[in-house]
Amino acid sequence: MSPCILVLNDQSICHDLKGHPESEQRMEQIRSILPGGRIGLKAPPVSMDDLLRVHMPEYLSRLEDLSGRCRPGGVAFLDSDTYVVSGSWDAARYAAGAAIAAAEEALSGRPAFAVVRPPGHHAGPVYGMGFCLINNIAVAAAWALTRVSQVAIIDWDVHHGNGTQAMFYDSDRVLYCSVHRSPFYPGTGRREETGSGAGEGCTVNVPLPAGSGSDAYLQVFQEEILPAVCSFDPDLILISAGQDPLADDPLGGMNLEPGDFGLLTELVCSVARKPPALVLEGGYGPSHGDAIMEILRVLDQWV
Template identity: 40%
Template sequence: MLFIEWLQLVELTGFAPAERAAITAVHSDKYVATLEKLSAISADCGETRIVESAPTYLTGTTSRDASRAAGAVIALVDNVVAASRQREAEAAASSGSSSGSSSTPAGFAICRPPGHHSLPSGAMGFCIFGNVSIAARYAQRQHGLQRVLIFDWDVHHGNGTQDVFESDPDVLFISTHQANAYPGTGKAAEVGVGDGEGATINVPLPGGSGHEAILAAWEVVVEPAARRFKPDIILVSAGYDAHWADPLAGLQFCSATYHALGARVKALADELCGGRLVFLLEGGYDLDALGQSVANTFLGVLGEAPSDAFDRKLLGEEPLEKVQQVLLEAQRIHGL
């Protein structure tokens, strides 16, 4: 995993797997125990089993791997919070302000399995543990960062994350995703329930949407909602399967799109929450596109120019009129 500090990339190693209590803050004890048992059985017999119809596979190392992925995210939260508070202390000592400083830290957990489809009681969609959900609960309980913004830009709706926080007003979940794609959730009318009503914002983009569509969604929905919410930390479910080359869906992002998103979310974190920002890898299944897109996200966060020379004119025309209708509906529903 990578820690971005003082405009440098620093690799963090030696982190521990997530403690069981951090995982069971999101997932049921029964699910965690069953996963451990099945993984141990698979290790003994050397078999791989399908545990969900996506299909999601379980091997002899799955329980351990998923715990380490969650542990990576927790370690990044610890480091980002510690560094941001050090900046705040230094600024206070010098009677200055850390707001907007380009040196405020951010972290990126390059880990698999992904997590945003994982349900409280089961695996789903290649996902075992809900890494971003675990990180959000940990930030709240361990660091007192009560108001957590989760922005999910994966091409698929983060249904597992939504399920965990749908009744929690202190977690604002914003998902941009391809409409009517797997897993079939994420309609605009899904806004949360009970005390959490209004704290779930879904932006289902029509097929063929690309660079212009997602930046319009950022300007019209994501950024205004974040400013109104005033988060203490921002977590990003950074999926890269909305890339035009990815085989699993039908959006048209390119790696420069992720550069633009990385730069925008970093600037917002610097302004709103002391730079506290953690990215978590979700989907992305064309390895060349994935590598280019992750690298361009780093460049955006670091304030460097994008490395993508791809001509977006080679892609299909975006359905911007339909996109505008989606954004107007989101504005209406959420009073933005």
């Protein structure tokens, strides 16, 4: 068996706004429940070349400049939800670097989980939004495509990953599958959104109503997500692992329990040629750490 590798981002503490849902308190809760003996990697920050595969240079320059102009203790906003402080640029670069490191571990035959913040799946080519600055999983997918032919991204965060979808909507090399609450922020992710051009059919959106629980998610994975992945036959599966569909999440409005994320992970592993790489997205409730432990329990059994 190949125990799951954790890829951590100590710089996340530099991106922090007290009282905001997406703060360093999320990491503190997760770290408090992780066993001390688990193998953890510290990845370098992402290179500009890797960022430019998915983000436009003008957006990156704006983000770096906005962060650089923030004084210690000061804050700026990309939108009403998405803050930037003096350490945000560095924290985001290290988070994206950790996502690449997780993908590299998976391609080497070891399951990996980049437990990082800030999250990324709402960030698009020229914008950040929804707590997200740099799209970590998109950066990792684009990096992986320099080494393999096809990548699948499965997004189980309660919110639709509009940024990730936008980045690969025209591509036939990336399958993007999202199961998410709808209607809900950010208002995208309709079933009719299936890709365009060469990417037609490579986007799979499954919206679910508020309050959906284990039965609904398992049915979606067994009847829609997994068949799409098997048909696409990717060289690597990446998971946008947002645990905000948990019943106790203050922002999610869904009804999953921690063990359900272990079941979803088992289902993904059952169709994967190589171990998956996961990248943390949302998750703000008291049982978030327990859900991560359930995911790790399954990944540790990869053979």
